[in-house]
Amino acid sequence: MALVDWCRHCGVETRMTEEHLPPKSADNAAPITIYNEVNGELKVLRSYEQGHTIPSLCSDCNGGASKRGLPQAYATWRKDVVAHLGQWAASVQRAFGWDRNDLWLLAKSQTEAFWLPMEHGRGINPRGGVSLHPGRIVRQIIGMILAVQRTRRLRDEHPELIAAYESTGPTSLSGHSIHVALASTGTLAYFTDAVLSVTVNISSQRGPRTKPFWAIIFQPFVIMLCEGASAPVEAARIDTWLSYPDNAIYTKADRKTRYPIAHRGNLLVSFLHSSAGRAPLGEETIV
Ligand SMILES: [Zn+2]
Structure with missing residues (x-):
């Protein structure tokens, strides 16, 4: 029987249900x-059937999320992006004779991420495309970030997040932004509270950042909610997708979005994984 806890979305104290993260679909x-990495060793935390x-x-x-079609929209987007990645990996293989996974090593320079151009709705069926729901996708992402929080900080101090998650019409975040990049490092991981005091000097234009x-x-996503x-x-910044109501789809003009593949030499993901197991992040890493 699930323990009594507080619901990460509505805040009520009751028995919890097991939420599939990412969605089952x-x-x-x-x-x-x-597994959790502790001092360089992987320890089994829990197995799931x-x-x-x-x-x-x-x-x-x-x-409620399923009734609104949020997990389904996320799954469709993910499938579309994975299909695009597969196409690019195949073209890299043809052009250079590299292994498909070498796609992740491509970079314009030592300090710059490689950008993968993609056209929404063209990954699965090149002729007909698919109907992506940007409003539902970004709302599902907000819901997933909230769902893994250990503390009430995000929920209580930033009510605009829940408001945007629950909204079915055009809305926006104030003070926060949501970004997505692509990475092959790790399979699944999440961080149960803010990743604080991280100093990363990724691109030549940006200085160290500690927000x-x-x-x-x-x-294949690295998704960040940032102050x-x-x-x-x-x-790629995607909180702008909140301007789409739940039932809207991309127009032809809206389709072009580019996602960066972070270069492994300065990969934030690598940095985060290298600190896995350290308090107080309390993250879990699935390998
Ligand atoms: Zn609830």
């Missing part, structure tokens, strides 16, 4: 074991 239904879940939502909130941000890494308008690594 996004390839999270197979048996999986979570049917995908990774965490007891973080009440049953109303857990079921708090929150990260989830659900392959202010900029991200600590090169990434």
